[in-house]
Amino acid sequence: MRLLLDAEIQDDTVAELRALDPRLDVADVRAEQGFDMEAVEDGELEIIVGPQAPSDLGHVPKLRWLQLRSAGVDHLAADPPWRHGIVTTNARGVYAIPIAEYVTGMILRSRQPAGWARDQAAHHWPEDAALITVLRGSTALVVGYGSIGREIARQLSALGVLILAAKARPEKRADDGYRVPGTGDPDGSIPERMEGLEHLVELARNADLLIVTVPLTDDSRGLIGREVIEALPSHAWLVNISRGPLVDERVLLEALREDRLGGAVLDVFAEEPLPPDSPWWDAPNTIVTPHASGVTLRYFDRLVIENVRRYLAGEPLLNQVDPERGY
Numbered sequence: 001m002r003l004l005l006d007a008e009i010q011d012d013t014v015a016e017l018r019a020l021d022p023r024l025d026v027a028d029v030r031a032e033q034g035f036d037m038e039a040v041e042d043g044e045l046e047i048i049v050g051p052q053a054p055s056d057l058g059h060v061p062k063l064r065w066l067q068l069r070s071a072g073v074d075h076l077a078a079d080p081p082w083r084h085g086i087v088t089t090n091a092r093g094v095y096a097i098p099i100a101e102y103v104t105g106m107i108l109r110s111r112q113p114a115g116w117a118r119d120q121a122a123h124h125w126p127e128d129a130a131l132i133t134v135l136r137g138s139t140a141l142v143v144g145y146g147s148i149g150r151e152i153a154r155q156l157s158a159l160g161v162l163i164l165a166a167k168a169r170p171e172k173r174a175d176d177g178y179r180v181p182g183t184g185d186p187d188g189s190i191p192e193r194m195e196g197l198e199h200l201v202e203l204a205r206n207a208d209l210l211i212v213t214v215p216l217t218d219d220s221r222g223l224i225g226r227e228v229i230e231a232l233p234s235h236a237w238l239v240n241i242s243r244g245p246l247v248d249e250r251v252l253l254e255a256l257r258e259d260r261l262g263g264a265v266l267d268v269f270a271e272e273p274l275p276p277d278s279p280w281w282d283a284p285n286t287i288v289t290p291h292a293s294g295v296t297l298r299y300f301d302r303l304v305i306e307n308v309r310r311y312l313a314g315e316p317l318l319n320q321v322d323p324e325r326g327y
Contacts, residue, residue, distance in 0.1 A: 002047070003027065003047040004040070005026055005030060005049050009301045013305065014026060020312060024312065045063055047064070047066075047311065050066075050068075065088075066089070068090045074217070082321055093303070096183060098293065098295070099241050099294045100155050104159070106239065107135065110263055141206075143213065147184055149165065150175055150184035152211055153191065163190050164206070166200055167196070174188060204228050212239065212246055217325070221246065223246050224240075229252055229261070263286060303319070
């Protein structure tokens, strides 16, 4: 059985894959310049570890499983492979730790007086130190309570932040996806309240922080719209590490410019790469990063090894995309 490897993983992991079973033929194309998935024609290819499958599945008639490097699957929405009977697994859980650390770090950074950096650059020691805004005792609303949202909640709750959560199915409190041991909130016990997405406006009224981690689907596009943004207290910060189209950027920018919102941390945008003339570069109290909050090689490798082992053993795979929900 042949596995096509078109995803960034460590060399040791490739060797480990090959050692799992003598039946497994790993075709490693990571270093092939100009590799084109659309040009693949392989009658024996059964597994792809990469961003997508060829659009013409007739070229890979034995393809049974696609393991994605990404947690999101919105890039496959036009013609999802699961519609053609191909089991698709994503990488949720892999990015929980780095993204949660990014969120925690950015929130703490936003609490620092802006003058500190200017004073250091000017070699200036001010007579009166600026007051720090303390994070402990504040309230964070985590929108989307999957692996990333749960690890964010774990880290922030350890700093004394009260957690509210909103998710599509609030009755499903447990996390059944891939999870690095000791992380996240596997039983969903951290949030003070966990509600459905229809309660976003109500929850937003009590939030000092609104953190967007929900997957992008047709239903969630524009989820953080005018009603939600205007319900936030004027000192609140909005953090988006999921997908740009989840947030009404025009309304958010308007609120920031009119000083009706404390600030924003944005790692994702509706248009990426962000154009040089985008107003977001100079938006007030806004931290912009280039969709980089989850970039790491540390955890994806373990998921690949475990899922390939399960596939070879005929066991259920971790992180299977639900065709009905689209993630």
